Amino acid sequence: MRRYGMVLRLRPGALDEYARLHAAVWPEVLAAIHDCNIANYSIYHKDGWLFSYFEYHGEDFEADMAKMAADPATQRWWSVCMPLQEPLETRKPGEWWAEMDELFHLD
Amino acid sequence: MNRATAVLLVLAGLLAVAVFASRPAPKVTAASAKSTALKQCPGATVGEPTLAYLVTVRTKQGTQKVAVDTATGRATVLQSPVRAVRYGSVIRLRPGAYRRYAKLHAAVWPTVLAALKRANVRNYSIYEKDGYLFSYLEYTGGNYKADMAKMAADPATQRWWSVCMPLQQPLKTRKPGEWWASMKELFHMD
Numbered sequence: 153m154r155r156y157g158m159v160l161r162l163r164p165g166a167l168d169e170y171a172r173l174h175a176a177v178w179p180e181v182l183a184a185i186h187d188c189n190i191a192n193y194s195i196y197h198k199d200g201w202l203f204s205y206f207e208y209h210g211e212d213f214e215a216d217m218a219k220m221a222a223d224p225a226t227q228r229w230w231s232v233c234m235p236l237q238e239p240l241e242t243r244k245p246g247e248w249w250a251e252m253d254e255l256f257h258l259d
Numbered sequence: 260m261n262r263a264t265a266v267l268l269v270l271a272g273l274l275a276v277a278v279f280a281s282r283p284a285p286k287v288t289a290a291s292a293k294s295t296a297l298k299q300c301p302g303a304t305v306g307e308p309t310l311a312y313l314v315t316v317r318t319k320q321g322t323q324k325v326a327v328d329t330a331t332g333r334a335t336v337l338q339s340p341v342r343a344v345r346y347g348s349v350i351r352l353r354p355g356a357y358r359r360y361a362k363l364h365a366a367v368w369p370t371v372l373a374a375l376k377r378a379n380v381r382n383y384s385i386y387e388k389d390g391y392l393f394s395y396l397e398y399t400g401g402n403y404k405a406d407m408a409k410m411a412a413d414p415a416t417q418r419w420w421s422v423c424m425p426l427q428q429p430l431k432t433r434k435p436g437e438w439w440a441s442m443k444e445l446f447h448m449d
Contacts, residue, residue, distance in 0.1 A: 157386030157393055174446035182448055192449060194395070196347030196442035199432050203347060203442065205384070205395040242389055252386035252393060256364035258372055259382065 154213070155257065158204045158249035159240065166236035167197065173233065180225035188216040202237070204249060311335075343381070343397040345447065348439035349430065352390050356426035361387070363423065370415035378406040392427070394439060 162170055174195060185193060189210030196203045210216045220226050234248070243250035287295075310329040326335045352360055364385060375383065379400030386393045400406045410416050424438070433440035 155384055157384065157395070159386075159388050159391065159393065171443075171445050177446065177448070185448060190448075193447065194345055194347065194444055195446040196349075196393075196395075197445050198349050198440055198442040199430065201349060201391065201442075202445075203349065203386075203393040203395075205347070205386075205393075240389065250388055252388040253361075254384055255361050255387050255392075256367060256385040257383065258367075258375055258380070 154208045155254065156204075156206055156208060157252040157254060159252055160202055160243075160249050161238040161240065162197070162200050162202055163236055163238050164200070167200075170202075170233070170236045171197070173236075178225060178229060181229045184220055184223040184226045188220045190216075203252075341399050343399050344403065345444060346394075346396050346398060347442040347444060348394045349442055350392050350394075350439045351428040351430065352387065352392055353426055353428050354390070357387065357390070360392075360423070360426045363426075368415060368419060371419045374410050374413045374416045378410045380406075392439075393442075 190206050190208055193206035194204065196205075208216075237248070239248050240250045311326040312329065314325045314327055316325055327333070328335075379398055381397050381399055383396035384394065386395075398406070427438070429438050430440045
């Protein structure tokens with residue numbers, strides 16, 4: 153299992169809509185996440201910052217992310233969520249959510 | 260038992276068969292297991308020796324261990340689920356403090372780790388990007404405030420904080436009494 157911490161910003165005024173959407177994520181989107189070997193996935197918010205934490209249980213993260221990106225329901229979901237988000241300028245090429253460095257972990 | 264749990268049990272059962280088939284003969288015999296069990300629980304009734312698969316099931320309430328009897332298929336819950344409450348927090352690093360903070364956290368003092376365990380904190384991670392620190396942890400105790408107070412009273416933890424806190428810059432928008440600012444959980448999927 154590998155843990156991931158990710159960060160991006162919410163656009164000003166987008167919190168209510170983003171929170172409303174994420175209080176009832178579409179079941180087909182949840183199914184796609186599950187099928188891509190992601191578990192224990194949380195998103196937190198403070199002052200316009202969004203942090204996500206999840207655990208990846210598969211063997212090939214890039215392949216699973218490509219599978220998720222090819223899923224039509226996920227594409228519709230992203231088309232609703234992405235306009236509410238503002239990715240960091242310092243993100244790596246190809247990233248939307250910027251991957252963070254894990255400095256510490258205790259099981 | 261819902262369908263997803265049942266499917267999980269079957270899959271885990273098949274895995275257990277594979278693992279079982281490949282392992283060496285057990286040192287514990289049915290008779291010695293019976294004698295050990297009776298020492299632990301005098302007067303207990305011990306059934307005929309059967310094979311059971313030990314299956315770990317993740318539920319909304321936490322992790323649960325279930326024994327499935329190979330002969331009858333009957334499932335017995337061995338361990339009550341541990342309920343975990345998740346916490347996400349954020350703080351800033353002072354400019355230039357990254358390397359020192361990363362070095363410290365690559366080898367956190369064992370006494371500090373022990374205090375965290377005693378305070379019922381598990382699966383605790385700290386992430387960094389652009390001077391922001393994000394922490395995620397799971398709390399499995401029954402009284403978070405009391406456990407945090409216990410940790411704050413621990414001398415090793417106090418020394419640790421006296422080293423780490425000067426490297427951190429708390430958010431102005433944090434709540435009264437907070438150092439790391441608590442974040443709001445907008446989404447969770449098990």
